[in-house]
Amino acid sequence: MSQNTFENNPVLLRGGSYITLVVGAVQFVAIPGALLGALLVRLNAAFTPTQLGTLLWIVPTFMVIGAVILLVLSRSITGTARRRLDAIQNRDSRVKPEDELAAWREITGFSWRYGIAAILVVLFVEVLPGAIYSYSTGVISREQYLYTLIGGAASALLVALVSALLLERLLVPAQQLLTPTNPEALTAGRSGLSVAGRFQAVMVLLVTVGILIVAPIGYHHIAHMMDESGVLLREYQFQVLAFSLVMIGLGYALAYFSTRPVSDYLKEIATTFQKVEAGDLTQRVRVVATDETAELAVHFNQLTERLQSLQTQIDEEVNVRGEQLEAIFEVGQAALLIQNLDQLIEKVVSQIGDRFGYYFAALYLVDQTERWAELKGGTGAAGQVLLANKHRLDLSERNLVALTVASKQMQSSQLATDAPGHNPLLPYTRSEIALPLVSGDRIFGVLDVHSTSEAAFAQQEVRTLQNIANQVAAALQNARLYDEAQQSLQEMKASQKTYLKTSWDALISQRPTLGYTVGDDDAEDDSSVTMPLTLRDQKIGEISLTGGGEWTAEERSIVEAVAAQAALALENARLVEESQSLAARDHLLADITSKVWAATTIDGILQTAIRELGRALESDEAAIQLKMD
Secondary structure, three states: OOHHHHHHHHHHHHHOOOHHHHHHHHHHHHHHHHHHHHHHHHHHHHHOHHHHHHHHHHHHHEEEEHHHHHHHHHOOOOHHHHHHHHHHHOOOOOOOOOHHHHHHHHHHHOOOOOOHHHHHHHHHHHHHHHHHHHHHHOOOHHHHHHHHHHHHHHHHHHHHHHHHHHHHHOOHHHHHHHOOOOOOHHHHOOOOOOOOHHHHHHHHHHHHHHHHHHHHHHHHHHHHOOOOOHHHHHHHHHHHHHHHHHHHHHHHHHHHHHHHHHHHHHHHHHHHHHHHOOOOOOOOOOOOOOOHHHHHHHHHHHHHHHHHHHHHHHHHHHHHHHHHHHHHHHHHHHHHHHOOHHHHHHEEEEEEEHHHHHOOOEEEEEEEOEEEEEEEEOOHHHHHHHOOOOOOEEOOOOOOOOHHHOOOEEEOOOOHHOOOOOOOOOOOOOOEEEEEEEOEEEEEEEEEEEEEOOOOOOOOHHHHHHHHHHHHHHHHHHHHHHHHHHHHHHHHHHHHHHHHHHHHHHHHHHHOOOOOOOOOOOOOOEEEEEEEEEOOOOOEEEEEEEOOOOOOOHHHHHHHHHHHHHHHHHHHHHHHHHHHHHHHHHHHHHHHHHHHOOOOHHHHHHHHHHHHHHHHOOOOOOOOOOOOO
C-alpha cells in the first residue's frame, strides 16, 4: 500500500472505533427496511387506534434492545481487528502473524456474519417477543399475531440484506489497512462470501421477501371478498401493483449495490493491468474484496512482484555485465596506450580489484629459464608484501599457477582447502582461479584471482577474466615485439653512428684542412655563437659565428637550422664523393681487367698488369714476378 493511501485513509482518524461507528450508521440506514415490514403488518392486520397506541411503545422498545445487542455482537466478533486498527492509528508496526491473520478474517467475514446476526436479532429479539407479549396480553388477535410475525420476518431479511451490503462497502478502508503483508495469508484468511454465494443469497432473500409481502396481502383480501367483493378486489389489485413496483425498485437497488463493488474492483484491476503493461511494475492491486476477485488480485500482485524482482535482477546483471565490459575496454585501452610493461600490469590488477571487488588479484610472468613464475603485480597489502619480497612460484611444484603454465588451460579451485600451494598471507581465500596469458603457442604468464566466497567464479565471470587475460597476453606479445624492435633500432643506430664516425674520421684524416673562414679574426669584445654539425647524434664539425651585440633566440634558431641542413648536405656530398670514387675504382678495375684478359702470353699478362697498375696509381716504380716458396 502506498504512503498516500495510508495517510488519506479515514480509519486513521478513529482507529478501532470506526467499525462501531459504521455499525451504528448501518443500523440507522436499515430503518426503512423495518418500516416496510411495519407497513406490511399495518395493511394486513388492520389494527385499531387503541392497538396502535399500545404498539407504539412496545415495538420501539424491542428495536432499541435489538440494536444494542447487534452493537455488542459486532464488537465481540471484531475484537482483534479493532485492536489492530488502534495500533495502526498509533503508528505501532509491531504485530504477531497470528493476530494479523485473525484481524483479516474478522474484517473480511464481518458483513455476512452481521447479516445473519441481524436476521436472528430482528426475529427473536425485536419481532417475536413483542408479538408474543401483545398477543398474550390481549392487545392483538391471533390473526394479527400471524401477520405481525410474517411482516417481522420480511423486515428481518430486508434489514440483514441492506446491512450486509452497506457494511461490505463501508469497511473497505478498514480492510485496506488490515491487509496482511504475507500473500499466502490473503487467500488463507479470506472468510467472505464468493461472488456466486453473494448473488445466490441476494436472490433467495428477494424471493423470500416477495413471498412474505405478497402472500399475506392476497390472503387478507381473499378472506374479505365475500363481503366487499368489488371494492376489496380493486384495492387488492392496486396494492399488488404498488408492492410489485416497490419490489422491482428494491430488487434493482439491491442488485446495483451488490454488483457495483465487483464492477468497480474489476475496473481497478484492469487499470492496474494497463499500467503494468506500460512498464510500471511498482503498481499493485488493492486487496479489499473477499471473494474470487481477491484471489485474482493476490495472484496478480505476486506475479507483478516476481516480474519486478526479475526486472531488478536483470538490471543488476546488466549493470554487472556493463562494468565487466567497461573493465575489458579499459584494459584493452591500457594495452594499446601503455608501452611500459610494469605500468600495464599495475593497471590490470588494479582494474580487476576495483571493478570486480575480488579479495586478491595477481599477475605472474614466466622467467627466461621457464622454471619460475615471478610476481609482477598484486592488489592490497598482501600484494605489496609479496612484491617487496620478490615472490615467485616454482613451476615444478604443485600449485594452480604451475598447473596453468604446464597445461596452458584455466585452473580453478572452488574451495580454499582444495587449492594447492595455498598462500598464508591470504587467509580469507575461499576460491581461486588461474588464467593463462597465452599468445599463439607461447605462454607469458598467469592471471591469478582470489575470492572470499566459495564457488565465486561462475561461467560469465570466467569468460570476462579470460578476455582480460587474452588482452594482457596480446599486450605482452606487443611489448615483447616492441622491445625487440627498439633493440634492433638501437643496434642500427649504434652501427650507423660507428659508420659515420669511421667514414668522417677517414675523410678528415685524408683532408685535414676541411673548413672555411670568412671575416676579421682580430675583433675584440664580440659575442659568439657555436652550433655543432650533427648527424644522427654524431658530431662531424661545428659552425662558429662572432659578431657585435647579443645573439637573439631567432638568430640562434636560424644558425641551428642552417647547421642541421649543412650537416645533411655534407653527408650527402660525402656519399656522392664516395659513390663517385667507388664508380671510378670499378671503372679502372674493369679497364685493367679487360687489358689483362686481352694479353695471350704469360709475359704479356705480367707486363700489362704491372704497367696498367703503375700508370693508374701514378707509381714511380712497379715490379711483378712469379715466385714460389
